[in-house]
Amino acid sequence: MRKTAIVYDPFNLRHTLEGHPENFRRLEGTWQLLQQDGILQNLICVPSSPAPLDAILRVHTAQYVERLQAISARGGGRIDSDTYVNADSYQAALLAAGGLLNLTDMVLQGQVDNGFALIRPPGHHALEQRGMGFCLLANAAIAARWAQDRHGVERVLIVDFDVHHGNGTQDIFYHDPSVLFFSTHQYPYYPGTGAVDELGSEFAYGTTVNVPFPAAVGDEGYITAFQRILAPVARDYRPEIIILSAGYDAHWLDPLAGMNLSITGYVRMVEEVLALADELCHGKLICVLEGGYHLDVLAHSVLSTLRTLSGSPAGISDPFGAPQQGERPVANLLSRLRNLHNIPESPFYSTP
Numbered sequence: 001m002r003k004t005a006i007v008y009d010p011f012n013l014r015h016t017l018e019g020h021p022e023n024f025r026r027l028e029g030t031w032q033l034l035q036q037d038g039i040l041q042n043l044i045c046v047p048s049s050p051a052p053l054d055a056i057l058r059v060h061t062a063q064y065v066e067r068l069q070a071i072s073a074r075g076g077g078r079i080d081s082d083t084y085v086n087a088d089s090y091q092a093a094l095l096a097a098g099g100l101l102n103l104t105d106m107v108l109q110g111q112v113d114n115g116f117a118l119i120r121p122p123g124h125h126a127l128e129q130r131g132m133g134f135c136l137l138a139n140a141a142i143a144a145r146w147a148q149d150r151h152g153v154e155r156v157l158i159v160d161f162d163v164h165h166g167n168g169t170q171d172i173f174y175h176d177p178s179v180l181f182f183s184t185h186q187y188p189y190y191p192g193t194g195a196v197d198e199l200g201s202e203f204a205y206g207t208t209v210n211v212p213f214p215a216a217v218g219d220e221g222y223i224t225a226f227q228r229i230l231a232p233v234a235r236d237y238r239p240e241i242i243i244l245s246a247g248y249d250a251h252w253l254d255p256l257a258g259m260n261l262s263i264t265g266y267v268r269m270v271e272e273v274l275a276l277a278d279e280l281c282h283g284k285l286i287c288v289l290e291g292g293y294h295l296d297v298l299a300h301s302v303l304s305t306l307r308t309l310s311g312s313p314a315g316i317s318d319p320f321g322a323p324q325q326g327e328r329p330v331a332n333l334l335s336r337l338r339n340l341h342n343i344p345e346s347p348f349y350s351t352p
Helices: 010-014 025-037 053-057 062-073 089-108 139-151 167-173 219-237 263-281 295-310 331-340
Strands: 004-007 044-046 076-078 084-086 114-117 156-160 179-186 208-213 241-246 285-289
Touching: 004 089, 004 295, 010 025, 010 089, 025 295, 044 089, 053 062, 053 089, 053 139, 062 076, 062 084, 062 089, 084 089, 089 114, 089 139, 089 241, 089 285, 114 295, 139 156, 139 167, 139 241, 139 285, 156 167, 156 219, 167 179, 167 208, 179 219, 208 219, 208 331, 219 263, 219 331, 241 263, 263 285, 263 295, 285 295
Parallel strands: 004 044, 004 114, 114 285, 156 179, 156 241, 179 208, 241 285
Antiparallel strands: 076 084
16 A cells, blocks of 8 residues: 545635536535545545745746735636636635645655645646636646755656646746646647647757547547557656646546546556656656546546555446447557657557
8 A cells, every 4th residue: 555645625615606517516526425435544634725925926927816816805706708716716726736735745755655636726727827717726837846946856747637738737838848748638629729749849849748639539549648658758758756637527428528538547547657656756646636527427536546546455436437439549649649759669559
């Protein structure tokens, strides 16, 4: 068994809007399942505290943070048509980011092996100067900068398997070779970014790796991309910590997307990332919740991820199984990616 930590703060439930897909029930239902399962007894609970303002300002502009605080202070409003703020949203966002930073400290100080930040509002769409796509603060990016600033980490790998492209994370590090960003996502789809030729700029060229899947790709396509694209790129980069932006909205039942992943497929991806963390950075892996809008799928996905991180013998919790329809092949896309990123052909895998 590994020492696995979890961050959860019920204050995050107070950032909510009835009728919006990104609401308090996402955490509430997941936390209830974790309690019913009993897995929490084997995890180390990490408290949340508001993220220091200087950590937020390493990623976001002061003007945006002030605007976010002001909207919340006057009772709420909209950042854009998708992204709401209420009276508690600013504090909830600070606690979400701060809980992730506390988890980052524990992993990098060796107090735990890995962990999962069960937090919201999510973060991977948030840009330096504004929130968007349900996201207020760029949690994963803030944690990456914290690891560098407070712990002397030189190279961070951020893996994002949310169904939507993490345009905020990409944008923040697009010119920075000290963070490698790898994303699988449905394309073309919201927010419209994440094409194969978005590779990073100048000195950071090659440290952005996008896998823009067409609709209906499932477990085998995703796993093959992790094995044949992520693994060699990560080994070449040699990260000192891995941050996983864990969005579970590519599941075949999710109402906001059109992919064919199963919970078993998600677990296989987590296993791949965990194996890379073991191989490259002494197991240092931090997972942070992003999307996932089928509430029961989300709950069982998080439970299965935590069982995988901790080495629980209980295994996968997947009451939904695989979709009935077959999945779209991705051989041509992965071949193009291997050429773009100078990845040699491997004889060990057959491409779906």
